[in-house]
Amino acid sequence: MDMTDKPKLDILLCAPRGFCAGVDRAIQIVDLALKKYGAPVYVRHEIVHNKYVVDGLRAKGAVFVEELDEIPEKDIDAPVIFSAHGVARSVPAEAKARNMFYLDATCPLVTKVHVEAQRHAEDGRDIVLIGHKGHPEVIGTMGQLPPGKISLVETVDDAEAFTPRDPNNLALVTQTTLSVDDTSAIVLVLKSRFPSIAVPHKEDICYATTNRQEAVKKVAPQVDAMIVVGAPNSSNSMRLVEVGERAGCKVSVLVQRAKDIDWTLFEGISSLGISAGASAPEALVEEVIDAFAARFEVNVEIAVTAEENIAFNIPRILRELEVASGHA
The missing domain is CATH 3.40.50.11270 (Rossmann fold)
Incomplete structure (x- = not known):
């Protein structure tokens, strides 16, 4: 197939995307x-x-x-x-x-939630955790406190049915990789039912999750299809797929690698949005773009919705090595 035979495809690349x-x-x-x-x-x-x-x-x-x-x-x-x-x-x-x-x-942003939960428990409050049952982050956060001190709420229905031991002595924490919109809806229910519930100044959803969802929200209405590069057990990646669908892009799919692409979903498209979950390396995004470039004449544009320049320190015991290997 020579270049003239390839259909044209505009790719809008979400930024930020990928590693946090x-x-x-x-x-x-x-x-x-x-x-x-x-x-x-x-x-x-x-x-x-x-x-x-x-x-x-x-x-x-x-x-x-x-x-x-x-x-x-x-x-x-x-x-x-x-x-x-x-x-x-x-x-x-x-x-x-x-x-x-x-x-x-x-x-460190998960550790911050752990510390918050412990602080509220020391102040005599029971904790409500918004999150997904069985996710390792939720298991870790619930495991910061003795059984019975922390209750998991997954949905608006759960929030409406939740019956605390003491409605006047509650605090709220959340998993860091949730849908911003879903979580806001659950928080509204909990606040209206328990007006004195202690909530974080800003929900615990991390900056990277929020930024990636905002980028998808902006791009999804402008494209015929949306790909999120990520893993099915990655909470933040799955939320990006849902955000794409809700923002008006009906074909919003998760892809682990280029070889997993179902090409029947992309027949006849002229625009494509691409994002990546916080645990997906950029090499996999490039692999997906290359796969489309083999079938389409692609024009790639970057849609920037936020700039990220956050870095976290690594443990001191490894730090001299970090300097030596050029990471610092």
């Missing part, structure tokens, strides 16, 4: 630990929800486990890293009990 500071930091921690201590370095749960990233780190010598008891006794001295999603308090306690050396790659 918390994901960047978590991947750096695994990379630097492998450089400093050598393989194996154990990682409890996928460091971030992206198969491409996990496979890349596995190839360098990272070993992914779901629980600490999967680490064999012979490797008890190997470093173990907690994923960016955060862990329950019982996890570092178990690591200490087994004399393990661990590094915590929990995103």
Whole structure:
């Protein structure tokens, strides 16, 4: 097929998209630990929800486990890293009990939610957590407090049905990767039912989740189809797909890699929006653009809705190495 046969396609690339500071930091921690201590370095749960990233780190010598008891006794001295999603308090306690050396790659914005929940509990409040049941971040946040002190609310219906022990002594925290609009609706119900509920000054949804959703909201109404590069177990990626649909783009789909594209969905389109979840590397976005460029004559434009220049410090024990390897 020569160039003249290709249909024209305008690609609007959402900015910001892809890696956030918390994901960047978590991947750096695994990379630097492998450089400093050598393989194996154990990682409890996928460091971030992206198969491409996990496979890349596995190839360098990272070993992914779901629980600490999967680490064999012979490797008890190997470093173990907690994923960016955060862990329950019982996890570092178990690591200490087994004399393990661990590094915590929990995103600082997730840690902030943990601290908030603990502070409210110390002030005698019961906590309402808005989040998705079973997501590792939710398991980690609920695991900061004794059972019964924290209740999970997933939907507006849950918020309407929720019956607290003491309606006058409640505080609210949220998972960091939720839909901004869905969460606002749930918060409204909780505030109207429990006027004295303590809420964060700004919802706990992180800057990166908010920015990526805003970018999709802007681009989705302007295009025939929308692709979000990301993983199906990535909460923030799945929310971007929903935001695209709600913003008026009926063909809004999640794609892990270029080989996963269902081309029947994109027949006859003349414009395409592309974004990526916070755990999706830019290499995968480029791979998707290349796949479209093979079939269309593409013109790529970047739709900028926000500038991001946030970076988080990595643990001190790895910092000299970071400088040496040029990350700083």
